[in-house]
Each structure stands twice: as C-alpha cells, then as structure tokens.
Amino acid sequence: MFEAGxxxxxxxxxxxxxxxFEARADLPLHRGMAYATRGGKRLRGYLAxxxxxxxxxxxxLNAALAIEAxxxxxxxxxxxxxxxxxxxxxGQPTVHRKWDEATAILVGxxxxxxxxxxxxxxxxxxxxxxxxxxxxxxxRASGAEGMVLGQALDxxxxxxxxxxxxxxxxxxxxxxxxxxxxxxxxxxPRLAGADSAPMRAYADALGLAFQIADDILDIEGxxxxxxxxxxxxxxxxxxxFVSLLGLGGAKARAAELVDSAETALSDYGKEARGLIEAAxxxxxxxx
Amino acid sequence: MFEAGxxxxxxxxxxxxxxxFEARADLPLHRGMAYATRGGKRLRGYLAxxxxxxxxxxxxLNAALAIEAxxxxxxxxxxxxxxxxxxxxxGQPTVHRKWDEATAILVGxxxxxxxxxxxxxxxxxxxxxxxxxxxxxxxRASGAEGMVLGQALDxxxxxxxxxxxxxxxxxxxxxxxxxxxxxxxxxxPRLAGADSAPMRAYADALGLAFQIADDILDIEGxxxxxxxxxxxxxxxxxxxFVSLLGLGGAKARAAELVDSAETALSDYGKEARGLIEAAxxxxxxxx
Numbered sequence: 001m002f003e004a005g006x007x008x009x010x011x012x013x014x015x016x017x018x019x020x021f022e023a024r025a026d027l028p029l030h031r032g033m034a035y036a037t038r039g040g041k042r043l044r045g046y047l048a049x050x051x052x053x054x055x056x057x058x059x060x061l062n063a064a065l066a067i068e069a070x071x072x073x074x075x076x077x078x079x080x081x082x083x084x085x086x087x088x089x090x091g092q093p094t095v096h097r098k099w100d101e102a103t104a105i106l107v108g109x110x111x112x113x114x115x116x117x118x119x120x121x122x123x124x125x126x127x128x129x130x131x132x133x134x135x136x137x138x139x140r141a142s143g144a145e146g147m148v149l150g151q152a153l154d155x156x157x158x159x160x161x162x163x164x165x166x167x168x169x170x171x172x173x174x175x176x177x178x179x180x181x182x183x184x185x186x187x188x189p190r191l192a193g194a195d196s197a198p199m200r201a202y203a204d205a206l207g208l209a210f211q212i213a214d215d216i217l218d219i220e221g222x223x224x225x226x227x228x229x230x231x232x233x234x235x236x237x238x239x240x241f242v243s244l245l246g247l248g249g250a251k252a253r254a255a256e257l258v259d260s261a262e263t264a265l266s267d268y269g270k271e272a273r274g275l276i277e278a279a280x281x282x283x284x285x286x287x
Numbered sequence: 288m289f290e291a292g293x294x295x296x297x298x299x300x301x302x303x304x305x306x307x308f309e310a311r312a313d314l315p316l317h318r319g320m321a322y323a324t325r326g327g328k329r330l331r332g333y334l335a336x337x338x339x340x341x342x343x344x345x346x347x348l349n350a351a352l353a354i355e356a357x358x359x360x361x362x363x364x365x366x367x368x369x370x371x372x373x374x375x376x377x378g379q380p381t382v383h384r385k386w387d388e389a390t391a392i393l394v395g396x397x398x399x400x401x402x403x404x405x406x407x408x409x410x411x412x413x414x415x416x417x418x419x420x421x422x423x424x425x426x427r428a429s430g431a432e433g434m435v436l437g438q439a440l441d442x443x444x445x446x447x448x449x450x451x452x453x454x455x456x457x458x459x460x461x462x463x464x465x466x467x468x469x470x471x472x473x474x475x476p477r478l479a480g481a482d483s484a485p486m487r488a489y490a491d492a493l494g495l496a497f498q499i500a501d502d503i504l505d506i507e508g509x510x511x512x513x514x515x516x517x518x519x520x521x522x523x524x525x526x527x528f529v530s531l532l533g534l535g536g537a538k539a540r541a542a543e544l545v546d547s548a549e550t551a552l553s554d555y556g557k558e559a560r561g562l563i564e565a566a567x568x569x570x571x572x573x574x
Contacts, residue, residue, distance in 0.1 A: 029431055029439035077396060082388030101369030102442050105392070106435050109364060112396065113430030116403050120423035129415035135422055136407035143400030144316055148393050152316035155389050 002277030009046040009064065014038070016065045020114075028099045032107035033114070035098065036072045039090045041285075043210075043278070044071055044184040050274050051188025051199055062124035063134060063187040066115045070142050071180055073111035076104050078151065112142070125191055134190055141183040150175025163239035170208065177214075178207035201264035202275065209257035210282045212250050215240035219247065221286065254283045289564030296333040296351065301325070303352045307401075315386045319394035320401070322385065323359045326377045328572075330497075330565070331358055331471040337561050338475025338486055349411035350421060350474040353402045357429050358467055360398035363391050365438065402429070412478055421477055428470040437462025450526035457495065464501075465494035488551035489562065496544035497569045499537050502527035506534065508573065541570045 017037045024030035045064035052060030079086040079094040080101060087097050096104035118124065119135035140146055153172040157164050164172065185203035189196035219242055241250045261279040265272035304324045311317035332351035339347030366373040366381040367388060374384050383391035405411065406422035427433055440459040444451050451459065472490035476483035506529055528537045548566040552559035 024431075027436075027439050027443060029436065033431060073396075077392055080388075080392060082392060101367075103439075105364055105367060105369060106431075106439050106442075108396070109360075109399065110431030110435040112399050113426045113433075113435065116422060117426035117430060120419050120426060128419040132407050132415040132419040132422070135403060135419070139400045139404035139407060143404060144311075144320060144393075144397030146400075148397040148400065149314075149316065152314050152390075152393050155393075156314060 002274045002281060005050055005274045006042065006046050006278070006281075009049050010042045012049070012061060013042050013045045013064055013068055016061055017068075020065070028103045029106050029110060032076075032095050032099055032103050033110050035092075036076050036095050036107055036111060037069060039092075040068070040072070042068060043282070044068060044180055046278065047181065047184035047203070047275070048187040050278070051185050052191055053188070054268060054271055054275070055188045055192035055194045057188050057192035057194075058125075060187055060191055062118045062121060063191065064184075066118035066124075066134075066138065067180060067184045067187070069111045069118060070115035070138065070147075073108040073115070074142075074147055074151070074180075076111065077108040080104055083151075083155075115142070130191060130193070134187065137186070137190065138183055141179040146175055146179035147177075148175075150177070150179065158238065163243070165239075166241075166244050169239055169241065169244065173208060173211040174204075177211050178204060181207040181210065198264050198267060202261045202279070205257045205261035205264065206279050206282060209254045209261065209279065212241040212254040212257070213283045213285065215242045216247065216250055216254070217286070218242070251283075258283055289561045289568060292337055292561045293329065293333050293565070293568075296336050297329045299336070299348060300329050300332045300351055300355055303348055304355075307352070315390045316393050316397060319363075319382050319386055319390050320397055322379075323363050323382050323394055323398065324356060326379075327355070327359070329355060330569070331355060331467055333565065334468065334471035334490070334562070335474040337565070338472050339478055340475070341555060341558055341562070342475045342479035342481045344475050344479035344481075345412075347474055347478055349405045349408060350478065351471075353405035353411075353421075353425060354467060354471045354474070356398045356405060357402035357425065357434075360395040360402065361429075361434060361438070361467075363398065364395040367391055370438075370442075399429070417478060417480070421474065424473070424477065425470055428466040433462055433466035434464075435462075437464070437466065445525065450530070452526075453528075453531050456526055456528065456531065460495060460498040461491075464498050465491060468494040468497065485551050485554060489548045489566070492544045492548035492551065493566050493569060496541045496548065496566065499528040499541040499544070500570045500572065502529045503534065503537055503541070504573070505529070538570075545570055 017034065021030060021034035044067045048060050048064040048067055052058065075089060076095045078084050079089055080096055086094055088094065095107050115138060116135050119138055120131050124131050124134060142148065150172055154176060157172065182200060182203040185199040186196040189199050218240065245253055258279045262276045265275055304321065308317060308321035331354045335347050335351040335354055339345065362376060363382045365371050366376055367383055373381050375381065382394050402425060403422050406425055407418050411418050411421060429435065437459055441463060444459065469487060469490040472486040473483040476486050505527065528540065532540055545566045549563045552562055
C-alpha cells in the first residue's frame with residue numbers, strides 16, 4: 001500500500017522535475033538544481049500527494065514538487081562547508097563538492113524561489129486564494145520562524161557548548177524537520193478546503209518520530225545504505241534523542257509517536273492506510 | 288520632489304522592518320536579518336511605493352518591504368567569501384564578517400522567505416488573487432530565470448576567462464539588477480490592476496542606467512562615500528560597461544537611458560515627476 005504509493009510518488013515527482021529542468025542544461029546553476037532534486041525518499045512529496053488523495057483535493061503534484069524543491073534547497077545549503085560540511089548526500093557528491101560553493105549557494109536560492117513559484121503557478125490550484133494560502137503557509141513553514149529557525153537553533157546549540165535538553169531539542173526539530181513535514185501533510189486538506197487538524201496532528205507525531213529515527217540511524221546506521229556519513233552527531237558530542245533518552249528509550253518514544261500518528265487519522269478509516277504505513281516506515285527505515 | 292519622496296520611503300520602510308524584527312533579538316539569525324535590512328538607498332522600495340501612488344493602488348508598504356527583503360538577501364549571499372567576498376556593505380561589516388558564514392547563509396534564506404510572506408500577507412492587498420500574482424512575479428523575478436540567473440551568469444563569466452561582450456553583459460545585468468527593479472516598478476500597477484507596460488519600459492531603462500552608473504562609480508567613486516571597496520571590478524579585469532564603451536561612451540549611454548525612462552512615463556504628466564527625478568538620480572549619485 002504505502003510502498004506502491006511511495007514509488008508512484010517518486011516517479012511522478014521525478015518526472016515533474018525532469019520536465020522543469022529538461023530545457024536548461026547550459027549553466028551549472030540549472031544542472032545543479034536538477035541534480036539536487038534528484039533521488040531522495042520523497043516522503044514530503046508523498047505526504048502532499050497522499051493527503052490530497054485522501055481529501056479528494058485533485059492533483060497536488062505542484063505542491064509535492066514545491067515541498068521537495070524547498071527540502072532540496074535546505075539540504076544543499078545545510079551541506080555547505082560553513083554549515084554541516086558534508087561531502088556526500090544520497091550517495092553522491094554534494095552540490096558544492098560536485099561544482100563549487102558559489103554554485104551551491106545559488107542552487108539553493110534558486111530552488112527556494114522555485115518552491116514558491118510552483119505553489120503559485122495556476123496549475124497548483126484553480127483558485128488563486130488557495131494558491132496564495134499554500135504559498136504563505138510555505139513561507140512561514142520554511143522561513144525564519146520555521147525551518148530556518150530550526151537550523152539557527154542547531155548552530156546556536158553547537159556554539160553554546162552545553163548540550164540541549166529534551167524540550168529544547170524537540171523545539172529545534174519542530175523547526176528543522178517538523179515544519180516542512182507538517183506543511184506537506186496539510187497541503188491536501190488545504191487544497192481541498194478541508195479541516196487540516198487531523199493531518200497536522202499526524203504530521204507532528206510523524207515529524208518527531210522521523211527525527212528520533214534519524215538519531216537512532218546515526219548510531220546504528222550503515223553509511224553505505226544511508227549514502228552519507230554515520231555517527232557524525234555522536235562524534236561531535238551533540239545532544240540527540242538517543243543521548244537524552246538512551247537507545248531503548250528513543251526507540252520506545254518513536255514507537256509511541258507512530259501510535260499517535262495512527263490515532264490522529266482514525267476517522268479516515270481504511271483510506272488512511274498508506275499514511276499509517278508511512279509512519280511505521282519512518283522508524284523502520286535503514287537510510 | 289524625488290528626494291522628499293525617497294526620504295519618506297526610507298523612513299516608512301525602516302519603520303516596517305523595525306516592527307517586524309523588534310520582538311526578535313535573541314538569535315544572530317534575527318539580529319542579522321534586521322541588520323541586513325537596515326540602511327541602503329531603498330530605491331526599489333521607493334519605486335514600489337511611488338508606482339502605487341501614481342496608480343492609486345492604495346498602500347504598497349508590504350510590496351516595498353518585500354522587494355527590500357529580497358534585495359537584502361541577495362546582497363548578504365553575494366557578499367559571502369565564496370561569492371564576491373566583501374567585508375563592507377553600506378559602510379558596515381557584512382553579515383558574515385559581523386557574525387559568521389553560517390549565519391549569513393541563514394539570514395539570506397530567511398529574508399527570501401520573508402519577501403514572499405510579505406507579498407502574501409493579507410495586509411499586502413485585500414484581494415488574494417492580487418497577492419498571488421505579486422508573489423508569483425516575485426518568484427520569477429528573483430529566481431533561477433531572473434536575479435539568481437544573473438548571478439550565475441556573472442560567476443560563469445569570471446571563470447570563463449574571456450570578457451563578456453555588450454550583449455552578454457546587458458543580459459547578465461537584466462537578471463542581476465534589472466529583474467528586481469522591474470518588479471518594484473510594476474508592483475504599483477499590479478496592485479491597482481492597471482497596465483504595467485509604461486512602468487516596465489521605465490524600469491528596464493532605469494535598471495540598465497543604474498548598472499552603467501555602478502560601473503562608472505567603480506572607476507570614479509570614492510570608497511568612503513560608497514561604504515564599500517571601489518575599483519574591484521576593474522582590478523579583476525571583468526568586462527564592465529566602462530571597459531566596453533569607454534568612460535565617455537558609458538556616460539552617454541546612461542544619459543540616453545534616462546531620457547528613455549522619462550519618455551516611457553510621458554502619459555502620466557507631472558504626476559511622474561518623482562520617478563523621472565529618480566532616474567536622473569541613479570546616474571548622478573556618488574554612492
């Protein structure tokens with residue numbers, strides 16, 4: 001159910017990006033934007049597409065492409081030497097390693113603008129007020145009170161020297177990864193004009209479970225399967241959910257959150273099966 | 288006329304940013320965003336406000352703040368070591384010198400999202416379809432087919448080693464500085480639902496004149512008045528309008544463009560006096 005849906009989402013999203021970039025292959029900027037949006041799990045795009053299907057919202061491909069473009073921009077900038085300084089992403093050289101830092105900065109900047117363009121293009125939704133709402137919520141989720149705030153808190157924590165406590169790390173992750181996951185899950189009800197509260201509750205549990213699973217993977221994961229270095233956070237002495245809760249405690253908390261995610265969608269019945277399996281997937285994944 | 292209008296625009300725009308950032312002074316991210324949006328000529332913001340007044344569009348403060356936020360983001364990223372590597376901007380340390388590179392990357396990212404948020408907030412215009420149009424046009428003007436493209440062409444030209452010709456440098460500048468100036472000038476008619484063709488013709492002439500004046504200032508300018516290093520482009524052997532047209536030729540071309548800008552607004556009569564003086568100002572300025 002979920003796996004077939006995810007595969008279909010991956011194919012549709014990649015096809016969308018291929019069409020967007022096929023005419024532009026002359027500059028490193030455009031090649032880098034195509035490169036940075038290639039591959040990945042497409043979990044956020046899947047949430048947008050599946051949430052839209054669940055609410056009968058019509059096609060949400062533009063919303064799915066938008067959130068994947070913004071997610072990709074955040075990874076390209078996060079990988080920069082001045083930020084996380086990563087050489088590998090999804091098993092491939094990061095944009096600044098394949099080209100250079102200037103290109104990576106511009107690729108990220110261009111992908112952010114593209115995310116808004118995709119929300120606001122007429123294909124996103126026939127009603128311009130829905131498009132405006134979609135893009136405004138994306139600006140808030142991705143900006144300096146959302147994802148960018150999470151990144152800034154992460155940097156502040158590293159330079160402070162004192163590890164974060166559980167409340168602080170939960171707030172950090174709500175911005176850093178939670179805000180875009182919530183936006184993706186809310187896109188469907190937003191496009192359908194439906195109540196987004198159940199999807200929001202689902203997404204908030206899912207987003208936190210996702211991050212806890214990331215911290216567990218950082219300890220237990222296999223660098224080859226992840227396509228990036230393992231053990232980086234632990235090596236740096238950063239506070240993680242594993243360092244705060246212990247490995248068993250982190251796993252138990254993630255499992256509880258998956259139960260909460262499932263409960264949030266109980267009113268949808270069997271139709272929400274894909275999303276519920278998605279929540280189980282995020283804590284079972286190996287990469 | 289123009290000077291009073293510009294001073295008023297500067298005051299209103301600074302007041303707007305002060306209100307936006309007053310509650311957030313805890314993190315370098317928010318302090319850096321406030322810092323990066325402080326000062327500057329506010330020419331783009333002035334164009335938005337004055338174009339709106341000329342078309343009876345009501346208040347365009349959000350549009351003015353949006354274009355100044357996006358302009359500020361582009362300067363913060365452009366000043367980074369991997370890009371132009373500038374230590375001074377408007378006479379003050381650049382964001383990455385005052386804080387660090389990671390903060391500068393995030394400040395720019397946050398300001399870009401803020402630009403879209405300001406276009407899409409209900410205060411920008413009562414009609415959501417106008418807000419969506421404003422933000423979509425900003426995404427196109429600032430993104431990988433607009434300003435970011437101009438930046439990428441600039442980098443490509445530097446690494447190519449062969450100086451650009453006049454057509455290429457004109458295309459580069461149309462993206463790098465022209466696209467945001469055009470957006471600012473079109474914001475007024477866009478908010479009023481009026482024909483934006485005259486303002487677009489005005490802005491395209493103004494934008495090119497502005498860049499030619501920048502190249503002249505790079506040769507003739509006084510670093511103290513500009514608040515940044517002079518002679519940088521000439522030292523690097525970059526093609527500029529001055530290297531291609533000669534100093535006299537560049538000044539003559541800029542003067543022609545100011546005439547074109549004035550002609551474009553002839554149907555507005557005396558009401559366009561401020562904008563026409565603005566065009567004369569950009570080639571007479573000393574900084």
